[in-house]
Amino acid sequence: MATFLHRAPSILLNTVRASMAPDSPAGGTPASAGPADPDLIEDLVAANRILADQGVLDGYGHVSVRHPGNSGRYLLSRSLAPELVTAGDIMEFDLDSNPADQRGRTMYLERFIHGEIYKARPDVNAVVHSHSPAVVPFGVSSVALKPIYHMSAFLHRGVPVFEIREAAGMTDLLVRDPQLGRALARSLGDKPVALMRGHGNVTVGSGIPFAVYYAIYTEVNARLQLQAISLGGSVNFIAPEEGKLYEPNIAGTIARPWELWKKKALRRA
Numbered sequence: 001m002a003t004f005l006h007r008a009p010s011i012l013l014n015t016v017r018a019s020m021a022p023d024s025p026a027g028g029t030p031a032s033a034g035p036a037d038p039d040l041i042e043d044l045v046a047a048n049r050i051l052a053d054q055g056v057l058d059g060y061g062h063v064s065v066r067h068p069g070n071s072g073r074y075l076l077s078r079s080l081a082p083e084l085v086t087a088g089d090i091m092e093f094d095l096d097s098n099p100a101d102q103r104g105r106t107m108y109l110e111r112f113i114h115g116e117i118y119k120a121r122p123d124v125n126a127v128v129h130s131h132s133p134a135v136v137p138f139g140v141s142s143v144a145l146k147p148i149y150h151m152s153a154f155l156h157r158g159v160p161v162f163e164i165r166e167a168a169g170m171t172d173l174l175v176r177d178p179q180l181g182r183a184l185a186r187s188l189g190d191k192p193v194a195l196m197r198g199h200g201n202v203t204v205g206s207g208i209p210f211a212v213y214y215a216i217y218t219e220v221n222a223r224l225q226l227q228a229i230s231l232g233g234s235v236n237f238i239a240p241e242e243g244k245l246y247e248p249n250i251a252g253t254i255a256r257p258w259e260l261w262k263k264k265a266l267r268r269a
């Protein structure tokens with residue numbers, strides 16, 4: 001507990017002040033920004049396991065964090081099921097998603113989601129991409145995902161749906177290049193969540209706990225919204241003003257669920 005509280009401010013604020021690195025040589029290996037704080041790596045490993053525990057990630061999906069020493073780099077596991085990720089699996093990428101330290105390791109095909117969102121959103125320091133199942137119907141239906149209760153109040157800001165056909169016509173639906181990553185980042189705009197039609201969703205935050213919180217409660221909201229709709233009457237959603245009024249409470253209390261999730265996830269390691 002004490003250790004967590006000691007570290008909490010830097011984890012939660014996770015403000016990256018470092019300047020952008022010079023561009024990587026085209027097609028070359030970018031220079032490493034150096035080793036990241038082991039506590040941040042531990043949080044990234046925990047985030048992988050928490051999201052697996054919570055049913056947001058399964059064998060697929062990934063979570064990244066911007067490098068605290070260089071805002072032009074991010075950290076993401078090698079291609080591996082999230083539940084199995086350890087500190088030694090974390091790789092470093094530039095924002096074009098070239099690896100700084102590949103060492104023969106295979107990489108996630110969809111890592112461009114992360115690099116292009118970090119480019120477009122200087123306020124974002126953590127990104128989750130998942131196929132969390134309850135959310136998927138809202139990406140293919142005309143029924144919009146809306147906040148059902150206070151825990152998912154952040155959805156009041158609106159939930160865009162990324163239509164990959166508009167960006168590139170017929171594809172295999174994977175965000176497998178920078179152009180598709182940029183199109184997704186454009187759909188996301190300044191929001192915390194975007195749905196990806198026929199695929200999954202992406203959540204972003206100022207630090208790992210926020211991106212994880214948004215991913216978990218987007219999934220929970222989707223389940224609850226479906227239940228509310230199935231009751232058959234009209235659904236009285238959280239009003240945008242109520243969402244706005246509640247949001248500061250998420251920032252004020254996020255350390256509590258984060259500490260619980262992390263403890264449980266790392267205990268099983």
Ligand SMILES: [Zn+2]
Nearest residue numbers: 110130199200
């Ligand atoms: Zn995916």
